[in-house]
Amino acid sequence: MSSLRISTLPRFGRDGSAVFADGLPLLFDPGYGCGFGRFSSPIESHMRAVHCLNGPNLNLLGSREPELYGSATLASIQARLAAACESRGLALHFRQSNHEGDLITWVQDAGLAGEPIILNAGAYTHTSIALRDAIKGANAKVIEVHLSNIHAREGFRHHSHISPVAQGVIFGFGALSYSLALDACIALATASES
Numbered sequence: 001m002s003s004l005r006i007s008t009l010p011r012f013g014r015d016g017s018a019v020f021a022d023g024l025p026l027l028f029d030p031g032y033g034c035g036f037g038r039f040s041s042p043i044e045s046h047m048r049a050v051h052c053l054n055g056p057n058l059n060l061l062g063s064r065e066p067e068l069y070g071s072a073t074l075a076s077i078q079a080r081l082a083a084a085c086e087s088r089g090l091a092l093h094f095r096q097s098n099h100e101g102d103l104i105t106w107v108q109d110a111g112l113a114g115e116p117i118i119l120n121a122g123a124y125t126h127t128s129i130a131l132r133d134a135i136k137g138a139n140a141k142v143i144e145v146h147l148s149n150i151h152a153r154e155g156f157r158h159h160s161h162i163s164p165v166a167q168g169v170i171f172g173f174g175a176l177s178y179s180l181a182l183d184a185c186i187a188l189a190t191a192s193e194s
């Protein structure tokens with residue numbers, strides 16, 4: 001799996017100079033091989049994989065309270081993220097479980113591997129101190145997502161145990177929340193390495 005490059009990859013001519021598919025040459029190299037001529041700053045990230053973890057009842061998306069969660073199924077969200085990841089050379093580990101312990105194990109594994117997580121913990125968002133501790137304990141980089149606007153709903157959904165240990169939170173955009181979270185993951189990884 002190649003590392004992420006938010007650009008076309010250059011080809012190398014016989015003389016060793018780099019040229020993009022559109023004919024533009026590599027204009028500068030800041031010393032670590034990721035300076036592309038059309039950009040003023042390095043734009044390479046070494047992020048190789050993204051985890052998308054989904055909690056209880058999200059397997060029912062599509063038929064579950066569509067007025068709140070929309071008509072997209074979890075499989076269609078997975079397909080959309082997989083295509084976006086593939087086009088960027090990233091592996092996607094997409095999982096769903098109705099069991100808190102599964103989510104904790106997956107968060108630990110991704111966190112210890114240094115790989116970012118897009119996390120929709122479902123109702124565990126509002127109840128699970130154990131999940132919060134897993135994020136903190138494994139130093140996991142988490143972007144919390146929700147399909148619905150949890151702050152426009154019942155009071156018990158307004159508190160999240162995840163938010164204080166997340167890098168950021170995206171909610172209220174339906175299935176688009178996931179795509180926005182992936183963009184945020186990539187932007188954060190890119191920024192942290194430039």
Ligand SMILES: O=C1C[C@@](O)(C(=O)O)C[C@@H](O)[C@@H]1O
Nearest residue numbers: 057120122123146147148157
């Ligand atoms: O299961 C869910 C879905 C949810 O996480 C969302 O994506 O909007 C919001 C939670 O409050 C709820 O328990």
